[in-house]
Amino acid sequence: MHCELGKVFLKIVTRMICYSTFINNFDKALAHLDKVSTVKPIADWFKERQKDIPLELRGQRLHDFLINPIQRIPRYIMLIQDLVKNTPQQNKDYNNLTSLVNELQKLAVDINERKRDYEKREKVVAIQKTLLGNPPFFNDPGRRFMREGLMKRSSSLSENGNDIYVYLFNDSLVCASLVNTTSGIGYSFESFWNFTNCQLKTFNSTQANGYSFCLVIDSITYYFAPPENESSFWISEIGDGIQNTSSLSFSSMKIEHNRTRRETVSLPVPVEKPSHITVVKMAFLKYKSKLKWKQRWCQIEANDLCIYKDQKATIPLIVIGLAD
Numbered sequence: 001m002h003c004e005l006g007k008v009f010l011k012i013v014t015r016m017i018c019y020s021t022f023i024n025n026f027d028k029a030l031a032h033l034d035k036v037s038t039v040k041p042i043a044d045w046f047k048e049r050q051k052d053i054p055l056e057l058r059g060q061r062l063h064d065f066l067i068n069p070i071q072r073i074p075r076y077i078m079l080i081q082d083l084v085k086n087t088p089q090q091n092k093d094y095n096n097l098t099s100l101v102n103e104l105q106k107l108a109v110d111i112n113e114r115k116r117d118y119e120k121r122e123k124v125v126a127i128q129k130t131l132l133g134n135p136p137f138f139n140d141p142g143r144r145f146m147r148e149g150l151m152k153r154s155s156s157l158s159e160n161g162n163d164i165y166v167y168l169f170n171d172s173l174v175c176a177s178l179v180n181t182t183s184g185i186g187y188s189f190e191s192f193w194n195f196t197n198c199q200l201k202t203f204n205s206t207q208a209n210g211y212s213f214c215l216v217i218d219s220i221t222y223y224f225a226p227p228e229n230e231s232s233f234w235i236s237e238i239g240d241g242i243q244n245t246s247s248l249s250f251s252s253m254k255i256e257h258n259r260t261r262r263e264t265v266s267l268p269v270p271v272e273k274p275s276h277i278t279v280v281k282m283a284f285l286k287y288k289s290k291l292k293w294k295q296r297w298c299q300i301e302a303n304d305l306c307i308y309k310d311q312k313a314t315i316p317l318i319v320i321g322l323a324d
Contacts (some may be wrong), residue, residue: 005083005098013103020111022069030063055128073111077104091094120144120170131176135189144170146237149179157209161225164190171195172243185302187254193217195238195245202235213238 035198037040046062055058083100084097123145126139146168153175154161165187172194199216211223212231215238226234297308 002098004093005099006093007097009080009100010096010103013100013107016073017110018210019069019073020114023115026070029066030292033062033066063156063187073104073108077101077108080104117144120146124169130184130187131174131189132179133176133190135174135186136192138169138172138174138192140197143159143172143232146241147231147233147236149226151208151227154223154225155209155221157211157223159224160209161211166224166226168234168241170241173238195242198242198245199241200235200239223277 036047040141047190061295078218080097080101084094088092098110119143122141123140124143127145128135142205148165148167150163153159153164153166163178165176165178172192174192175190177190179186179188193215194217197217200213201216202213203211208223210225212225213235214221214223299306299308
């Protein structure tokens with residue numbers, strides 16, 4: 001009986017995104033396994049269980065088995081590519097196999113992007129936990145870590161400035177001062193800057209006392225001097241953060257305005273949507289309904305803004321059509 005392997009695989013390839021959760025938590029799992037393996041009762045239990053392992057698998061640790069799902073998608077790609085090379089083009093499964101290679105490659109890219117996004121999210125969590133000085137809660141689910149580094153900061157171009165450690169996120173930045181602790185150098189929270197109403201200005205550092213950019217928020221100006229070889233990256237990523245945050249804020253304000261003016265109007269309510277926004281991940285949206293301000297999770301999906309009860313909800317409470 002002739003089996004169309006490519007056709008079968010194409011039906012299930014979209015479900016393989018479930019590997020993403022395993023891959024995201026793989027490093028944590030290994031670290032936890034290493035930690036508990038040093039505890040005597042657990043170490044003894046692992047040693048005892050090894051006696052039940054088939055002879056051909058003995059010598060392999062649990063770590064070796066855990067890495068198998070990580071390697072599976074790349075192995076699938078190599079397997080199907082080899083099948084394509086050895087399948088005649090007139091075979092009715094040939095087109096399925098070539099399509100499958102493309103789909104698996106897209107899946108691998110998607111999983112890698114999710115992994116990077118997860119790591120950026122986890123970095124925000126780690127910064128929140130390690131900062132000294134009772135920092136405010138900035139561990140927002142939609143916030144992502146971009147970069148960090150030591151630089152000079154001053155309120156005037158004519159001053160040399162002080163050392164400051166800066167954590168840059170996709171929508172804000174945190175400044176921390178260096179402090180001595182019993183375990184070495186630590187970082188104490190100093191200020192949190194949201195990009196919603198922020199302006200970025202750039203300079204030629206050779207003509208501005210070493211400063212390459214400044215940030216203006218509510219008439220307060222600070223000048224920053226990162227290492228020269230990193231300056232362009234800081235400027236680019238801060239600029240992107242300000243642009244994206246301002247765009248989302250603009251859309252939200254338009255929604256608030258329409259909801260306040262037309263509370264009794266059935267949805268969808270026309271809302272202007274900036275052309276460069278296509279997808280926005282889950283974030284908090286504040287809007288007014290029936291004279292009450294509410295906060296809900298929202299996500300822009302194609303030409304709709306969907307408002308959810310919470311981050312895990314799959315069915316939106318409100319769907320607002322966004323005007324092109």
